[in-house]
Amino acid sequence: EAGVTQSPTHLIKTRGQQATLRCSPISGHTSVYWYQQALGLGLQFLLWYDEGEERNRGNFPPRFSGRQFPNYSSELNVNALELEDSALYLCASSLDTGGEKTYEQYFGPGTRLTVT
Amino acid sequence: DAKTTQPPSMDCAEGRAANLPCNHSTISGNEYVYWYRQIHSQGPQYIIHGLKNNETNEMASLIITEDRKSSTLILPHATLRDTAVYYCIVRVGDTGRRALTFGSGTRLQVQP
Numbered sequence: 625e626a627g628v629t630q631s632p633t634h635l636i637k638t639r640g641q642q643a644t645l646r647c648s649p650i651s652g653h654t655s656v657y658w659y660q661q662a663l664g665l666g667l668q669f670l671l672w673y674d675e676g677e678e679r680n681r682g683n684f685p686p687r688f689s690g691r692q693f694p695n696y697s698s699e700l701n702v703n704a705l706e707l708e709d710s711a712l713y714l715c716a717s718s719l720d721t722g723g724e725k726t727y728e729q730y731f732g733p734g735t736r737l738t739v740t
Numbered sequence: 741d742a743k744t745t746q747p748p749s750m751d752c753a754e755g756r757a758a759n760l761p762c763n764h765s766t767i768s769g770n771e772y773v774y775w776y777r778q779i780h781s782q783g784p785q786y787i788i789h790g791l792k793n794n795e796t797n798e799m800a801s802l803i804i805t806e807d808r809k810s811s812t813l814i815l816p817h818a819t820l821r822d823t824a825v826y827y828c829i830v831r832v833g834d835t836g837r838r839a840l841t842f843g844s845g846t847r848l849q850v851q852p
Contacts, residue, residue: 628783657839667784669839680839714783718838728774729840731783 626651628732630715636738637705645700645735649717655679656698657718657729658690662711670713673698705739712736744828749847752822758815760846762828765809771832773804774840775813777824784827784842787813818850 629648637643649656658670669682673692681688687703696717702709713736716729745763752758764773775787788795788802790811795802801814815822827845 655838659840666844667840667842669841672838682839712781716783716840728786728789730786733783734781736781 628715628717628730630713630732630735632735633733634736634738636740638740639705639707641705643702643705643709643737645702645713645715645737646697647700647715647717647732648697649715650719650730653717653719653730654696655718656692656696657716658698658700659714659716660684660711661714661734662708667714671700702737707739710737710739744830744843746826746828746843746846748844749849751849751851752815752818754820754850754852755817758818758822758848758850760813760815760826760828760848761810762813763810764828764830767808767830768832771830773802773808773811774829774831775800775802776827776829776840776842777822778827778845779821779824787826818848820850820852822848823850824848 631646635643655674657672659667660670661667670684671690672680676692690700692698712734714731714734716731718729772789772791774789776784778784788797788800790802790804804811825845825847827842829840
């Protein structure tokens with residue numbers, strides 16, 4: 625079974641530009657989560673999408689946005705890039721496990737965004 | 741979600757058991773204990789979770805104390821590939837929020 629995939633692996637942008645990151649969840653998973661891991665910092669929750677809707681977002685400005693497509697893949701868009709947006713962006717997916725609703729999340733390899 | 745406390749780093753000899761502790765003294769009755777690990781610059785990997793019973797899978801064992809205020813992740817025969825940061829996370833199982841809150845974790849270094 626294929627895991628969570630993300631593209632591109634690396635992305636280099638200039639301040640003020642926009643970045644688009646993509647994520648394909650594990651087949652059958654309907655929820656997609658985005659996390660940011662800046663250098664030397666922990667993982668910070670960004671966004672959660674389920675069934676095409678944004679369900680929750682972390683403490684990030686509105687220039688961080690995204691969407692989920694009918695096939696459950698997802699895009700993360702970061703507008704007006706700032707130097708501090710340089711980080712590893714991780715996507716995870718989860719499945720409703722039915723009886724025991726624990727929703728463990730499975731992570732992709734990440735996209736490393738560098739803003740110069 | 742309950743706060744967790746983990747030692748910042750631990751060493752383990754290759755082939756020996758690695759026992760990683762986690763304190764979660766404010767855990768509520770409906771909160772699960774999850775363990776993830778992150779090998780350098782890769783995405784976190786789900787290891788195991790439990791509510792109150794001890795759990796075992798192909799990767800590890802999870803021992804939760806009877807009062808549920810602490811737990812231990814056991815890697816029975818650590819290898820060099822187990823060198824990673826291990827995160828203990830406590831959260832409600834069925835929640836509308838769903839985000840995982842990662843702390844600083846324990847950096848496990850497996851020595852040859």
